[in-house]
Amino acid sequence: MNAPVKAPALDVAAIREQFPILKREVNGKPLVYLDSAASAQKPRAVIDAVSGVYENSYANVHRGLHTLANEATAAFEGAREKIAAFIGAERPEQIVLTRGTTEAINLVAYSFGSTLKPGDEIVVSQMEHHSNIVPWLLLKERAGIAVKWAPVTDAGELDYAALEALIGPRTKLFAITHMSNVLGTATDAKRITAMAHAKGAAVLIDGSQSAVHMAVDVSEIGCDFFALTGHKLYGPTGAGALYAAGDWLDRLPPFLGGGEMIADVFEDRVTFADVPHKFEAGTPSIADVIGLGAAIDWMTGLDRTAVIEHEKSLLDRATQGLTAMDGIRIIGTAQDKGAIVSFAAEWAHAHDIAQILDRYGVAVRAGHHCAQPLMRRYGVNSTARASFAVYNTADEVDDFLNALNKAREFLT
Numbered sequence: 001m002n003a004p005v006k007a008p009a010l011d012v013a014a015i016r017e018q019f020p021i022l023k024r025e026v027n028g029k030p031l032v033y034l035d036s037a038a039s040a041q042k043p044r045a046v047i048d049a050v051s052g053v054y055e056n057s058y059a060n061v062h063r064g065l066h067t068l069a070n071e072a073t074a075a076f077e078g079a080r081e082k083i084a085a086f087i088g089a090e091r092p093e094q095i096v097l098t099r100g101t102t103e104a105i106n107l108v109a110y111s112f113g114s115t116l117k118p119g120d121e122i123v124v125s126q127m128e129h130h131s132n133i134v135p136w137l138l139l140k141e142r143a144g145i146a147v148k149w150a151p152v153t154d155a156g157e158l159d160y161a162a163l164e165a166l167i168g169p170r171t172k173l174f175a176i177t178h179m180s181n182v183l184g185t186a187t188d189a190k191r192i193t194a195m196a197h198a199k200g201a202a203v204l205i206d207g208s209q210s211a212v213h214m215a216v217d218v219s220e221i222g223c224d225f226f227a228l229t230g231h232k233l234y235g236p237t238g239a240g241a242l243y244a245a246g247d248w249l250d251r252l253p254p255f256l257g258g259g260e261m262i263a264d265v266f267e268d269r270v271t272f273a274d275v276p277h278k279f280e281a282g283t284p285s286i287a288d289v290i291g292l293g294a295a296i297d298w299m300t301g302l303d304r305t306a307v308i309e310h311e312k313s314l315l316d317r318a319t320q321g322l323t324a325m326d327g328i329r330i331i332g333t334a335q336d337k338g339a340i341v342s343f344a345a346e347w348a349h350a351h352d353i354a355q356i357l358d359r360y361g362v363a364v365r366a367g368h369h370c371a372q373p374l375m376r377r378y379g380v381n382s383t384a385r386a387s388f389a390v391y392n393t394a395d396e397v398d399d400f401l402n403a404l405n406k407a408r409e410f411l412t
């Protein structure tokens, strides 16, 4: 019998070479960057794409009648096509380019929200990021809707039975994360969507983390809306996307008003541009969107399965090390997790841990991670969080664990 053909392991050293920032030192130690869930570092291909726009092909996009405007427009619209293909959208016109997830969710809260009546209900989960909570609380103030909360279990899983039990005749939308930025939990977006659709409710999936750590296919999920943010996907800040299924964008009123989103403007009325431009008022973050296109090209050039396996091995190594350590509580032990691990220490505040780790060049995040309802759910004010990306190594996980041991010696 032939041995099964194994894909070559990821060449992480070669990948690291492409990230200039990973060569620097912090406090005299090599940088160990374990904060990619807050924002990922950028490969040379993305940095060059952004500076290349400004050096060679920069002009405002759309309606241009000169060469630079046409080049910038082609690259900008090319990025839209890349985003659409990356997440499995049927058409690029289903992609609205935004500044990130926050703007994408606010767009839905405003435009979809304007179709709701007082007493209508939105369902969120306890593990949402503030950007998938606050827009709904603002809508509650504005329109008198109710926000219902689906619980998470002690292990950090979404409680699907409780979620289903929340659906009522007034439920209009589920707004739920695909991967928690605190717990790492991956949710079953397809199951969530089927549950909501069975009762006539729409579904918005927050894909800020899932788009990085898993292969996403919105057509297969069947969700109505999907939000992502480019800076976590190795792209620049200031560029992200909202996917809207079917003809949602045609049916919804616009979000922001201004240039680019109009067909005709009169003194007393306005007609709108075709979708998706109807939702893209004003000059967009042109170079950043093009940079996001380059980031997606860069990611799709990697063996995605090998990337996921690599990240999983880092997560497992970190989880084992933390589990073996005294006085550490891992928050979020779901079966299906992305490469994110949050923990609380009996012996120190998360902020002190992060500051001491920084002395060893290790960058982790500490705080509420924009998820205060979730912190309350687990009875903590803050956690420390290590998050892993394609460029991290097993040695870096060990550096982190060693630095954490030193922090404990120092603090206890």
Ligand SMILES: *Cc1c(COP(=O)(O)O)cnc(C)c1O
Pocket (backbone or CB within 6 Å): 037, 038, 099, 100, 101, 102, 103, 129, 131, 132, 177, 179, 180, 181, 206, 208, 209, 229, 230, 231, 232
């Ligand atoms: C980062 C993040 C957001 C917000 O993204 P922005 O880039 O700040 O708009 C929302 N949800 C999750 C799960 C995130 O990780």
